[in-house]
Amino acid sequence: MNLTQLAPSTLLLAAILAGLAILLVAILAVLLRRGAGNTANPAAAEQLAAQQAALQQAAAADARLTQLAGQIQQLASAQAAMQAATQTGLAERLQLQERALTTALDERLSALSHRVSDRLQESTTITAQTLTDLRERLAAIDVAQKNITDLSSQVVDLQNVLSNKQARGAFGEIQLQDIVQSALPAAHYEFQAALGDGKRVDCLLKLPNPPGSIAVDAKFPLEAFRALRDARDDAAQVVARRDFSTAIRTHMRAIAEKYIVPGETAESALMFLPSEAVYAELHANFPSLVEEAARLRVWIVSPTTLMATLTTIRAVLKDVRMREQAHVLQAKIGEMVKDVERLDDRVAKLQRHFEQGAEDVRQIRISTEKITRRGGEITELELGEAPNGAANLPAALGTEPQVLTGT
Numbered sequence: 001m002n003l004t005q006l007a008p009s010t011l012l013l014a015a016i017l018a019g020l021a022i023l024l025v026a027i028l029a030v031l032l033r034r035g036a037g038n039t040a041n042p043a044a045a046e047q048l049a050a051q052q053a054a055l056q057q058a059a060a061a062d063a064r065l066t067q068l069a070g071q072i073q074q075l076a077s078a079q080a081a082m083q084a085a086t087q088t089g090l091a092e093r094l095q096l097q098e099r100a101l102t103t104a105l106d107e108r109l110s111a112l113s114h115r116v117s118d119r120l121q122e123s124t125t126i127t128a129q130t131l132t133d134l135r136e137r138l139a140a141i142d143v144a145q146k147n148i149t150d151l152s153s154q155v156v157d158l159q160n161v162l163s164n165k166q167a168r169g170a171f172g173e174i175q176l177q178d179i180v181q182s183a184l185p186a187a188h189y190e191f192q193a194a195l196g197d198g199k200r201v202d203c204l205l206k207l208p209n210p211p212g213s214i215a216v217d218a219k220f221p222l223e224a225f226r227a228l229r230d231a232r233d234d235a236a237q238v239v240a241r242r243d244f245s246t247a248i249r250t251h252m253r254a255i256a257e258k259y260i261v262p263g264e265t266a267e268s269a270l271m272f273l274p275s276e277a278v279y280a281e282l283h284a285n286f287p288s289l290v291e292e293a294a295r296l297r298v299w300i301v302s303p304t305t306l307m308a309t310l311t312t313i314r315a316v317l318k319d320v321r322m323r324e325q326a327h328v329l330q331a332k333i334g335e336m337v338k339d340v341e342r343l344d345d346r347v348a349k350l351q352r353h354f355e356q357g358a359e360d361v362r363q364i365r366i367s368t369e370k371i372t373r374r375g376g377e378i379t380e381l382e383l384g385e386a387p388n389g390a391a392n393l394p395a396a397l398g399t400e401p402q403v404l405t406g407t
Helices: 003-037 042-163 165-183 222-230 234-259 276-285 287-295 303-324 326-380 387-397
Strands: 189-194 200-205 214-217 269-272 298-301
Touching: 165 189, 165 200, 165 303, 214 234, 222 234, 222 276, 234 269, 234 287, 234 298, 269 303, 276 287, 276 298, 276 303, 287 298, 298 303
Parallel strands: 214 269, 269 298
Antiparallel strands: 189 200, 200 214
């Protein structure tokens, strides 16, 4: 039973005791009135005395009950006060616990909020970086796609160019021009040069004799090569190889007839193939054509081998220029030798001047040493001593003695 239940039961008990006390007093009063009416009867008097004694005991019990009720009332009051104090302390404790719990909960919620905020910030940063990288990659993909589209269009244009003989010839000439212009000085080549018989060559490399100017042809039989490449079965391969050999042989003979002009050009010419694939096919599978071209003195070159050939020609031109300028170099060297001889003469004169100056300095040092020595001898003389010292003074000075007279 707690304090809340104890206080009402105590009050109820006190009320019951008070009621019993009142009831006993009432019964006592009634009995006293009856005893007063029966005092003449001895038995009744004894009975009355007994009843009075019982009433007194009842009154004493009633007093005790009243006192007990008072004590119970005080106890109930004390219990009520204790209960109120306990409830107040419990409320304060509960309030403190609630505040502590609220504070701890707020702190945890704040920490959780900070962690969630940090995670969200980090996630936002990572997401932004990912989106930026994705955007850059998409931009790069767009650029690559555009380049692929441009390249596809260029490939189509190149196929259109290579399928047309005139356009193919212009393409080969343009590639030849780029290679020659990047390798040789402008004075040593000419494009679409006219030969003595009125024929024009794609490029004429102007070289001194020997070997002389070399003609370069930039046309090539691409149709036969494409037919050879597209052949699927053995029969088609045989026909394509024959046609390719015939086309290359015809082209080489035409170059040898038109562009090797005795007395005007070198004894050889160059057949430029702008396609490395055609050049590789020739040397790999048609060695007889390469040998025939060597007999005709028509040298087959690709862009790579042409650049190597032009590099060699540039070295030859440099050697020729060096030989042409040899007499100039000799004259310059002779003048330089004369300048060196004059420089040697001037250095010899300067050396003699230095030697003469050294001799003059040596003579000056001799004179200064004599003067220093004689000054020391003069300082050692004692002018106030006997005539012997006076007699030695002129000798020390290096002059004859003089007689001093005075008036």
